[in-house]
Amino acid sequence: xxxxxxxxxxxxxxxxxxxxxxxxxxxxxxxxxxxxxxxxxxxxxxxxxxxxxxxxxxxxxxxxxxxxxxxxxxxxxxxxxxxxxxxxxxxxxxxxxxxxxxxxxxxxxxxxxxxxxxxxxxxxxxxxxxxxxxxxxxxxxxxxxxxxxxxxxxxxxxxxxxxxxxxxx
Ligand SMILES: [Fe+2]
Ligand SMILES: [Fe+2]
Numbered sequence: 717x718x719x720x721x722x723x724x725x726x727x728x729x730x731x732x733x734x735x736x737x738x739x740x741x742x743x744x745x746x747x748x749x750x751x752x753x754x755x756x757x758x759x760x761x762x763x764x765x766x767x768x769x770x771x772x773x774x775x776x777x778x779x780x781x782x783x784x785x786x787x788x789x790x791x792x793x794x795x796x797x798x799x800x801x802x803x804x805x806x807x808x809x810x811x812x813x814x815x816x817x818x819x820x821x822x823x824x825x826x827x828x829x830x831x832x833x834x835x836x837x838x839x840x841x842x843x844x845x846x847x848x849x850x851x852x853x854x855x856x857x858x859x860x861x862x863x864x865x866x867x868x869x870x871x872x873x874x875x876x877x878x879x880x881x882x883x884x885x
Contacts, residue, residue: 726796726851734850739798741843742789742854747806748839749786752832753779755813759828764819767884771822771875775829778868785861792854823885826875833869837862 726735760776790800812831816824840862847855879885 726854731850735796736798738843738847738851738854739793739796741839741846742793742796742798743801743805745836745839745843745858746786746789746793746800748809748836749782749789750806751808751810752782752836753786755810755828755832756782758815759813759825762815762819763822763825765822767879768820768822768825771825771872774871774875775825781864781868785864788857788861792857796851796854823876823879826872826879829872830869830876833865833872836865837869840865 725731726738756775756779760772760779763772793800810828810832813825813828840858843858844855844862847858876885
């Protein structure tokens with residue numbers, strides 16, 4: 717039995733320390749996604765005005781995608797023998813996605829989304845680096861998720877550009 721453990725890659729007994737390290741990174745990612753779900757629900761409802769409609773719809777579309785990401789991170793934590801954390805372990809960090817003073821301030825929302833997506837891009841890039849050569853399955857999953865986040869950010873960068881061009885940012 718013992719002799720075969722080394723051939724199990726990241727699930728090998730000798731890899732337990734690295735596995736725990738990856739699980740910690742995945743827990744952070746899991747909570748980041750759930751906070752994003754919360755923030756996007758908020759910001760898909762609050763904004764007022766003609767300009768806000770397109771942004772609200774895009775934010776709303778992303779909610780399901782971010783929720784799916786959270787579920788993917790949770791499943792991977794379990795597969796790596798970790799325990800998905802409970803809500804009491806959660807602490808909020810997205811100060812920049814709180815409701816603005818004026819609900820017509822759509823630029824505030826656009827900038828907030830860009831910041832949330834940038835945070836995800838940075839953290840997931842780190843997971844891809846940390847899993848390189850040791851956990852290709854996690855790496856593969858996170859690469860696909862990273863692409864979604866890059867797409868989200870690019871869309872909102874376009875919204876921001878439009879606001880800049882029309883002088884409302
Ligand atoms: Fe996400
Ligand atoms: Fe995203």
